[in-house]
Amino acid sequence: MDTKAVVTRYYELANAGRWDDWCDLFAVDQVMDEQLAGHVEGRETLRTMMAGFPGMYASFRNQLKELIVENERAAVVSHISAVTPVAPGSRPTS
Numbered sequence: 001m002d003t004k005a006v007v008t009r010y011y012e013l014a015n016a017g018r019w020d021d022w023c024d025l026f027a028v029d030q031v032m033d034e035q036l037a038g039h040v041e042g043r044e045t046l047r048t049m050m051a052g053f054p055g056m057y058a059s060f061r062n063q064l065k066e067l068i069v070e071n072e073r074a075a076v077v078s079h080i081s082a083v084t085p086v087a088p089g090s091r092p093t094s
Helices: 003-016 018-023 043-051
Strands: 031-034 038-039 060-070 072-082
Touching: 003 018, 003 060, 003 072, 018 043, 038 043
Parallel strands: none
Antiparallel strands: 031 038, 060 072
């Protein structure tokens, strides 16, 4: 799969909530610093972390807005929108 196909698949899988398949896009020995999750090492660590992701959000979208690919490098502009579930007994604020 070329770079553009990998990045496009990343967004397709995320928006479909297919987190296990999404994790498969990463190298076994991946290392990342994610803005909310912090430092994450290893694909299986990422997979374990993402297993809890669906329970965190009632809805989640990560819309690809712009993609620039140069050889094996890519830069992306995206828009994330997410809604957390309403806790039992609470009411959403308006």
